[in-house]
Amino acid sequence: MFSIIIPTFNNLKYLKNCIKSIKKNSKFNHQIIPHVNVGSDGTIDFLKEEKLEYTYSKYNSGICEGMNIASKKAKTDYILYSHDDFYFCPEWDTVLKSEIDKIGHNKFYLSGLMMNNGPLSFDCGNSIEEFDEAKLLKNYNNKEYFDFQGSTWAPHLIHKRLWERVGGFSEEYYPGTGSDPDLNMKLWKEGVRIFKGLNKCRVYHFGSTVTRQYKHHPTIKTESGSKGSKIFLLKWGISIKFFKKKYLLSGKRYENSLNDPIKNISYFLNLFLCKLNYFYLKLIYSKFKNFKI
Numbered sequence: 001m002f003s004i005i006i007p008t009f010n011n012l013k014y015l016k017n018c019i020k021s022i023k024k025n026s027k028f029n030h031q032i033i034p035h036v037n038v039g040s041d042g043t044i045d046f047l048k049e050e051k052l053e054y055t056y057s058k059y060n061s062g063i064c065e066g067m068n069i070a071s072k073k074a075k076t077d078y079i080l081y082s083h084d085d086f087y088f089c090p091e092w093d094t095v096l097k098s099e100i101d102k103i104g105h106n107k108f109y110l111s112g113l114m115m116n117n118g119p120l121s122f123d124c125g126n127s128i129e130e131f132d133e134a135k136l137l138k139n140y141n142n143k144e145y146f147d148f149q150g151s152t153w154a155p156h157l158i159h160k161r162l163w164e165r166v167g168g169f170s171e172e173y174y175p176g177t178g179s180d181p182d183l184n185m186k187l188w189k190e191g192v193r194i195f196k197g198l199n200k201c202r203v204y205h206f207g208s209t210v211t212r213q214y215k216h217h218p219t220i221k222t223e224s225g226s227k228g229s230k231i232f233l234l235k236w237g238i239s240i241k242f243f244k245k246k247y248l249l250s251g252k253r254y255e256n257s258l259n260d261p262i263k264n265i266s267y268f269l270n271l272f273l274c275k276l277n278y279f280y281l282k283l284i285y286s287k288f289k290n291f292k293i
Contacts, residue, residue: 001028001093002157003074007066008084009037012046013128014206019050021088028093033073034084035066063176064169071160071168077106080157087133087204088155089115089140095201096157106159108194109187110201111151117207118152119251120145124204136204148197149258150250153180155203158187166190178228181240185232188247193257195248234281238274246270 004022008015019032033053036043037060047054055070071079078100082088092112099110115122115136122143125131166186173179184195232240244250246261261267 001030001076001097002078002080003031003033003071003076003160004080004082005067005070005074006032006034006082006084007037007063007070008034008039008043009060010039010041010043011084012041012043014085015043016046017128017131018082018084018086018088019052021086025088025090026093027091028097030080030093031075033070035061035070037061037066060175062171062174064171064173064179068168068171071163074160077160078157079160079163080155082155082203083205085206086114086155087131087136087206089136089202089204091141092155092201092203095198099196099198103194106162107190107192108196109151109156109158109184109192110194111153111156111197112201112203113145113197113199114152114154114205115140115143115202117205119148120202122204126206128206131206140202140204141200145199147199147254148250149252149254150195150244150248151180151184151197155201156180162187162190162192172231173228176228178232178240181243182232182235184248185236185243193259195258196254230281233274233278237278238271239277242270242274 006015006018015034019034022030022032031053033055034043034047036047036054036056038058039056044054044056053073055066055073057066057069061069067081096110096112100108113120116124116126120143122136122139124133124136166183168183169176169179170182170186173182187195229240232243236243246267247258249258
């Protein structure tokens with residue numbers, strides 16, 4: 001059904017839990033393709049035991065390069081991007097399949113709803129040691145929410161041909177911050193207007209498990225701070241915040257496919273502020289040749 005790509009970086013206990021949930025709670029058979037960064041914690045041995053396909057880099061390639069490498073092994077028509085610290089709840093894939101059938105074409109970007117570290121608050125533990133799977137399975141569908149415009153970025157699903165047409169993730173966003181809205185912008189430029197978060201496609205998200213693990217490490221980089229937002233601004237001429245608010249209408253209740261943004265006073269005022277920041281960054285980089293994002 002789907003090719004589920006999971007970039008992972010020495011996070012074996014969460015990856016095991018993620019893969020277990022996919023196998024346990026999926027109705028359809030899916031291709032699971034982790035991309036292993038470093039893998040010095042036994043990840044590769046585990047994947048071999050599970051007889052799962054995977055790709056590998058000896059270094060921390062980050063989310064973007066890892067996704068792009070692993071996506072070349074995709075054998076299905078749809079690529080689903082997952083964090084390694086997700087737990088996929090029951091019905092997640094039937095909800096996506098039903099939505100694909102309803103849309104009837106391939107120009108869409110669909111995402112699920114993250115619980116715990118995401119829009120829907122629901123505490124079943126913030127670590128694998130504290131995780132209360134029984135509580136989650138009993139209650140995951142009891143919390144009310146709605147289908148929404150925009151996305152929570154992951155888990156996301158797009159057609160393989162569309163992914164290839166836009167070149168997947170843009171690797172200049174290493175290790176990953178900013179790459180999701182950049183992908184959405186590339187899809188927007190391709191004419192995609194369905195950016196929909198599906199309320200009933202639910203995943204439990206432990207949240208930034210690798211980032212927390214390596215937060216103060218002197219050489220291992222898992223978070224880029226404001227770098228991604230600066231790259232996005234210089235690349236597209238608008239900020240991520242502006243794109244999400246005026247184009248994707250992020251977080252609003254889903255009603256229909258999107259149109260071009262309404263160009264009112266608020267639009268032009270916020271666009272003006274984006275341009276001020278854009279030219280300021282251009283000035284900084286031209287004045288200080290060695291200045292890096």
